[in-house]
Amino acid sequence: VLRLIREDGVATRTELARLTGLSRPAVAVRVSELITQGLVTERAHGPSTGGRPPVRLAFNGSGGAVLVASLGYSHGHLAVCDLAGEIVVMDETRLAAERGPEMVLPALLDRWAGLLTEAGLSAADVRGVAIGLPGTVEEASSFLEPPGLPRWEGAAIGPVVAQRFPVPVFLDNDVNVMAIGEHHAHRADGVDDLLFVKLSTGIGAGLILGGAIRRGSLGAAGELGHTPVPDGRGVPCRCGNDGCIEAIAGGAALLERARLKRPELADLTELTALARAGDPAVVALVREAGRRIGEVLAIAVNLLNPSIVVLGGDLAGAYDPLVAGVRESVYQRATARATRRLRIEPSRLGDNAGLIGCATLALDQVLAPESIDALIP
Ligand SMILES: [Zn+2]
Numbered sequence: 001v002l003r004l005i006r007e008d009g010v011a012t013r014t015e016l017a018r019l020t021g022l023s024r025p026a027v028a029v030r031v032s033e034l035i036t037q038g039l040v041t042e043r044a045h046g047p048s049t050g051g052r053p054p055v056r057l058a059f060n061g062s063g064g065a066v067l068v069a070s071l072g073y074s075h076g077h078l079a080v081c082d083l084a085g086e087i088v089v090m091d092e093t094r095l096a097a098e099r100g101p102e103m104v105l106p107a108l109l110d111r112w113a114g115l116l117t118e119a120g121l122s123a124a125d126v127r128g129v130a131i132g133l134p135g136t137v138e139e140a141s142s143f144l145e146p147p148g149l150p151r152w153e154g155a156a157i158g159p160v161v162a163q164r165f166p167v168p169v170f171l172d173n174d175v176n177v178m179a180i181g182e183h184h185a186h187r188a189d190g191v192d193d194l195l196f197v198k199l200s201t202g203i204g205a206g207l208i209l210g211g212a213i214r215r216g217s218l219g220a221a222g223e224l225g226h227t228p229v230p231d232g233r234g235v236p237c238r239c240g241n242d243g244c245i246e247a248i249a250g251g252a253a254l255l256e257r258a259r260l261k262r263p264e265l266a267d268l269t270e271l272t273a274l275a276r277a278g279d280p281a282v283v284a285l286v287r288e289a290g291r292r293i294g295e296v297l298a299i300a301v302n303l304l305n306p307s308i309v310v311l312g313g314d315l316a317g318a319y320d321p322l323v324a325g326v327r328e329s330v331y332q333r334a335t336a337r338a339t340r341r342l343r344i345e346p347s348r349l350g351d352n353a354g355l356i357g358c359a360t361l362a363l364d365q366v367l368a369p370e371s372i373d374a375l376i377p
Helices: 002-008 013-020 024-036 101-118 157-164 174-185 245-249 251-261 268-276 280-304 314-333 350-366 369-375
Strands: 040-044 055-059 065-071 076-082 087-093 126-133 136-138 142-144 169-173 194-199 203-209 212-214 308-312 343-346
Touching: 002 013, 002 055, 002 369, 013 024, 024 040, 065 101, 065 174, 065 350, 076 101, 076 350, 087 101, 087 350, 101 157, 126 174, 126 350, 157 169, 169 174, 169 350, 174 194, 174 203, 174 212, 174 308, 174 350, 194 280, 194 314, 203 245, 203 280, 245 251, 245 280, 251 268, 251 280, 251 314, 268 280, 268 314, 280 314, 308 314, 314 343
Parallel strands: 065 126, 126 169, 194 308, 308 343
Antiparallel strands: 040 055, 065 076, 076 087, 136 142, 136 169, 194 203, 203 212
């Protein structure tokens, strides 16, 4: 019943009875429980023509909150989102995942509590928590082998969060939550097959296939950046192999190359700003990186046949030369059928993709029928 109201906008008890095949009294009991739980509102609609006024039901997006955080190695974002998945308040933070969970988690809980107060909400409004981190996730309970983040491996995140906010806690890889966020932003278009590519210091991908995120058998799907390229021999990659596309065309590699001519370049943000300003050397560098990334993406497009490839991450700040290079290789190398309707687009959510993705991840589970059934005595 909640799903019909929330996702399909079904607004009357009569329509709910017709669609579910439940009796009118059974629908009435369920709707009244949902109203008691703060998940559904009803209001009189239009003028009464005698008798009872017509009443319309709606999902109550402000009937609770989820706490979300998207953490990177050196900085992150956190927010309070409502039940519609919209950001209510957010904060950028220097909480760096590299400082380890024993430092980061307590600080994160304090910041969330502060944001809740700012939003005029309390801990009792919180229905779920979701965190994205650069690591793979084992059975949604703990992070497994986060590269460069050894202290997060197996850390008991759920129990620590639950001491403060006793609600379900969901964890996922940072690129996966961005892919989930971008998919959410494309839901109105009916996109079911989406390949999200994060191009920042490193390169990673998130796969939405058949409308769901695909993590693979060990949560390691999407490691596009560690695909070796033919002429990459001898170029070392942080994964321990050599010749990976990330080592050739990732943000760190580009920055290093750009610094040969412009040693003053501080980071990727400055590099992409130069590309947008039309600096010929930087534009050429980014375009060539796009071409190289496109060569690997063409394989993914042939294999998965997505309807859309979304390019995000810091390097997408130099979108025009980047996508020009990507398109050149993908349309040249992927099959005509796989590219016939393929769209290649920039991220719609930018820096907020991870937060919106975390909110979607948590809400899809805390508002699932079995979770709602468990709420109702
Ligand atoms: Zn590698």
